[in-house]
Amino acid sequence: MAKFDSTLDHCFSALGDPTRRMVLQRLARGEASVSELAEPHDMALPSFMGHLKKLEDAGLVTSRKLGRTRICKLTPGAFTPAKDWLSEQSAVWEGRLDRLDDYVTNLTKERTNET
Incomplete structure (x- = not known):
């Protein structure tokens, strides 16, 4: 961990x-x-x-x-570590959601082509 x-x-x-x-x-x-x-x-x-x-x-x-x-x-810059961490987490989740969207889109196309 x-x-x-x-x-x-x-x-x-x-x-x-x-x-x-x-x-x-x-x-x-x-x-x-x-x-x-x-x-x-x-x-x-x-x-x-x-x-x-x-x-x-x-x-x-x-x-x-x-x-x-x-x-x-x-305190100047006090929120920078939290802001940076949140930005990193946002990027991770956006990537995951983009991959899920691609997967669902491809799955839908495959099922449409099978019929």
Whole structure:
């Protein structure tokens, strides 16, 4: 069995939660403070910080302190490994579906010629 880069596991695990996906969508528009990111979510701040930690551990988000405020932003290129993997899988499945289409087309022609 092939070994996969564990960063993909962390990335897809982080993307598996709707709260974290909403945070990423917000950060796609630009940097934001933790309190701004937490505001639309109905949860305690420690719970929300757990979501941010998961995003940081996956390498999708970075944060820095600015005075007493923590500012978060997307990590440039963080989605590249996942995007590359998905592109590879897409190519594999497109090839398989093309071969299946060819097989069905040839099978249909053979059956048409037999009658």
